[in-house]
Amino acid sequence: MLSMSDFASCGSYEECSATADWLRAHTQVRPRVGIVCGSGLGGLAEMLKDPQVFKYSDIPNFPRSTVHGHAGQLVFGTLKGKPCVCMQGRFHLYEGYPIQKITLPMRVFKLMGVETMIMTNAAGGLNQDYKVGDVMIIKDHINMPGFAGISPLAGPNDDRFGVRFPCMSDAYDRELRQLAHDVAAELGYSDFLQEGVYCVLGGPSFETIAECRMLHSLGADAVGMSTVHEVIVARHAGMRCFALSLISNRAVMDYDSQEKANHEEVLETGRLRAQQLEKMVSTIVARLDSDNNNSF
Numbered sequence: 001m002l003s004m005s006d007f008a009s010c011g012s013y014e015e016c017s018a019t020a021d022w023l024r025a026h027t028q029v030r031p032r033v034g035i036v037c038g039s040g041l042g043g044l045a046e047m048l049k050d051p052q053v054f055k056y057s058d059i060p061n062f063p064r065s066t067v068h069g070h071a072g073q074l075v076f077g078t079l080k081g082k083p084c085v086c087m088q089g090r091f092h093l094y095e096g097y098p099i100q101k102i103t104l105p106m107r108v109f110k111l112m113g114v115e116t117m118i119m120t121n122a123a124g125g126l127n128q129d130y131k132v133g134d135v136m137i138i139k140d141h142i143n144m145p146g147f148a149g150i151s152p153l154a155g156p157n158d159d160r161f162g163v164r165f166p167c168m169s170d171a172y173d174r175e176l177r178q179l180a181h182d183v184a185a186e187l188g189y190s191d192f193l194q195e196g197v198y199c200v201l202g203g204p205s206f207e208t209i210a211e212c213r214m215l216h217s218l219g220a221d222a223v224g225m226s227t228v229h230e231v232i233v234a235r236h237a238g239m240r241c242f243a244l245s246l247i248s249n250r251a252v253m254d255y256d257s258q259e260k261a262n263h264e265e266v267l268e269t270g271r272l273r274a275q276q277l278e279k280m281v282s283t284i285v286a287r288l289d290s291d292n293n294n295s296f
């Protein structure tokens with residue numbers, strides 16, 4: 001159980017610096033790219049060469065992963081020659097952590113030198129054109145917990161990370177999205193590639209039919225329980241963000257349907273698309289320097 005003072009220090013500059021210092025002392029890798037693996041997508045971490053693996057339970061100030069399909073370890077290594085850090089497992093609001101704790105790794109990565117974040121997740125498809133197994137480039141989000149005042153940036157702003165009122169209209173980097181389209185076309189993946197709006201809810205219950213209908217009518221193409229909080233903190237700290245949703249199931253929109261969302265189906269879809277998703281992410285990482293004028 002966290003005390004009030006634990007809550008106050010969650011995600012603070014001092015806490016994040018202590019974690020970044022500890023990691024720097026334990027690995028030679030100075031990552032420029034951070035990757036977050038969604039449910040069932042942990043195989044992304046296994047692409048890293050010369051991996052150095054830290055269990056979350058061994059890293060100061062890191063929460064533990066509690067969800068099946070989230071291994072709970074941080075992997076440092078290189079991907080296509082680029083120094084990377086990969087979260088093999090993320091944290092979710094429904095696990096009971098303060099939202100600032102969920103997003104602490106983003107600030108730690110920033111302090112370690114990460115410039116580009118690539119997030120992945122599993123999500124329910126609301127868009128009626130989407131099929132299970134489609135991969136959606138996130139172009140924008142709807143932050144439902146944010147409407148209720150649940151924000152990782154709530155509380156005093158620390159200017160060392162970013163400004164009090166960060167802009168979110170450019171949260172998902174336009175050039176990286178274009179790069180993903182180009183890479184998918186080259187790999188022959190365009191048939192299952194989509195681009196759309198991701199809506200985050202608190203979970204852990206899946207949505208009711210009425211909720212799915214409402215979210216769809218609001219303009220959401222996919223619904224999930226993660227990513228957005230990480231993106232908000234990463235953007236606040238000035239990192240570029242790119243995010244992919246694997247449409248692991250179709251959200252139930254019809255009262256006659258017998259379909260029921262379940263975590264096993266989510267993990268199974270991850271297994272089916274894992275290789276292609278890994279290929280797509282690694283090719284994007286390989287191209288980061290030449291196609292996006294960044295400073296590798």
Ligand SMILES: O=P(O)(O)O[C@@H]1C[C@H](O)[C@@H](CO)O1
Binds near residue numbers: 122203225262263
């Ligand atoms: O971490 P992600 O967003 O991929 O996890 C999704 C949302 C829930 O945690 C879980 C539901 O199956 O998968």
